[in-house]
Amino acid sequence: MTYDTLSSDGFIKAIGPADAIRRQFSEETFEERIDCSGKCILPGLVDAHTHPVWAGERVHEFAMKLAGATYMDIHQAGGGIHFTVECTRQASEEELFISLQQRRLPGLWRLQCMVRAGTTLVECKSGYGLNLETELKMLRVIERARRELDIDISATYCGAHSVPKGKTATEAADDIISNHLPKLKALCRHGEIHVDNIDVFCEEGVFDLDSTRRILQSGKEMGLRINFHGDELHPMKAAELGAELGAQAISHLEEVSDKGIAAMAMARCSAVLLPTTAYMLRLKQPRARKMLDEGVIVALGSDFNPNAYCFSMPMVMHLACVNMRMSMPEALAAATINAAYALGKSHTHGSLEVGKRGDLIIINASRWEHLIYQFGGHHELIEYVIVKGKVI
Ligand code: NIG
Numbered sequence: 277m278t279y280d281t282l283s284s285d286g287f288i289k290a291i292g293p294a295d296a297i298r299r300q301f302s303e304e305t306f307e308e309r310i311d312c313s314g315k316c317i318l319p320g321l322v323d324a325h326t327h328p329v330w331a332g333e334r335v336h337e338f339a340m341k342l343a344g345a346t347y348m349d350i351h352q353a354g355g356g357i358h359f360t361v362e363c364t365r366q367a368s369e370e371e372l373f374i375s376l377q378q379r380r381l382p383g384l385w386r387l388q389c390m391v392r393a394g395t396t397l398v399e400c401k402s403g404y405g406l407n408l409e410t411e412l413k414m415l416r417v418i419e420r421a422r423r424e425l426d427i428d429i430s431a432t433y434c435g436a437h438s439v440p441k442g443k444t445a446t447e448a449a450d451d452i453i454s455n456h457l458p459k460l461k462a463l464c465r466h467g468e469i470h471v472d473n474i475d476v477f478c479e480e481g482v483f484d485l486d487s488t489r490r491i492l493q494s495g496k497e498m499g500l501r502i503n504f505h506g507d508e509l510h511p512m513k514a515a516e517l518g519a520e521l522g523a524q525a526i527s528h529l530e531e532v533s534d535k536g537i538a539a540m541a542m543a544r545c546s547a548v549l550l551p552t553t554a555y556m557l558r559l560k561q562p563r564a565r566k567m568l569d570e571g572v573i574v575a576l577g578s579d580f581n582p583n584a585y586c587f588s589m590p591m592v593m594h595l596a597c598v599n600m601r602m603s604m605p606e607a608l609a610a611a612t613i614n615a616a617y618a619l620g621k622s623h624t625h626g627s628l629e630v631g632k633r634g635d636l637i638i639i640n641a642s643r644w645e646h647l648i649y650q651f652g653g654h655h656e657l658i659e660y661v662i663v664k665g666k667v668i
């Protein structure tokens with residue numbers, strides 16, 4: 277296989293046996309050759325759900341959860357998302373950006389860890405500001421990462437991640453619809469930021485179905501793809517709502533109904549399953565088998581956030597196989613082409629095909645299944661990560 281490393285486009289030019297490729301292209305076409313004998317080449321992994329921009333530490337909450345506290349116990353006591361919102365509001369834009377790069381200053385470091393674990397396209401959400409000022413600060417950090425880093429990013433506005441203190445869900449939805457979204461639209465029009473998706477945490481005690489519907493509908497009207505959190509801790513009929521609104525994806529779905537699954541299959545609305553969260557919070561597992569059997573497009577995400585601190589899609593695939601009973605080919609498809617579909621990018625990303633982006637990984641094993649079989653330590657296994665034809 278050869279890919280274009282010479283021009284700036286970085287798309288796959290040809291795939292085939294080495295001698296056929298050599299006949300097709302002159303020697304000068306090859307800027308760099310990698311001998312992959314005894315190794316496997318796979319598409320770059322796609323992480324369809326992350327919250328990578330935040331400040332503050334929530335390691336103490338892990339201990340609380342181990343001692344029996346539920347996610348909602350901590351949330352309602354002012355911890356969880358609220359705690360991270362306070363810290364993120366106080367952090368400067370520069371601090372948040374650098375945190376994506378170096379450990380002591382929390383932001384690019386996180387994205388680099390994801391790249392080292394084989395991720396070449398990642399969805400990044402805002403959602404730890406809730407007020408307009410901090411949501412925009414987060415989206416600017418994501419935009420800067422999109423421009424300056426090699427990893428490809430799909431940006432999601434998630435201002436409805438939690439209801440700000442002192443407001444009802446209806447009031448928060450009104451504020452988002454009348455103040456946040458018009459401002460976002462203006463900034464996107466001027467090219468200052470780029471937002472692809474709109475998200476809401478549709479959950480009992482957070483955004484009810486009606487507020488969720490209003491926010492998602494307004495986002496859709498301004499051209500954003502609907503991609504939201506639903507049916508996680510309680511059955512909310514979020515899947516039914518997403519199918520009705522033409523959502524591209526719904527995440528979590530531990531509590532999805534049978535009707536919701538059927539509606540998602542019919543609407544070609546993908547399910548982004550998050551095995552780390554179900555594992556960490558000891559939730560019941562989403563019914564991946566039922567979804568696959570009914571024809572739902574099942575994707576995977578790490579859900580990287582202060583609650584589920586996992587950068588690694590190979591670990592996510594492993595958990596999906598063991599805990600959700602997915603097969604290894606199903607897990608790989610869910611972490612590549614189906615995750616790209618969840619982000620509306622399956623025409624350009626997620627598989628090794630001529631004309632698609634040259635995003636791939638080379639693993640030092642003769643069978644690709646090692647990527648999933650191995651539990652941790654993938655830095656040793658993943659020898660090269662290539663984004664847009666460039667080794668990074
Ligand atoms: O997808 N469920 C809502 N949002 C995140 C958790 C965010 C947090 O706890 O900070 C999730 O798991």
Ligand code: FE
Nearest residue numbers: 325327505579
């Ligand atoms: Fe999430």
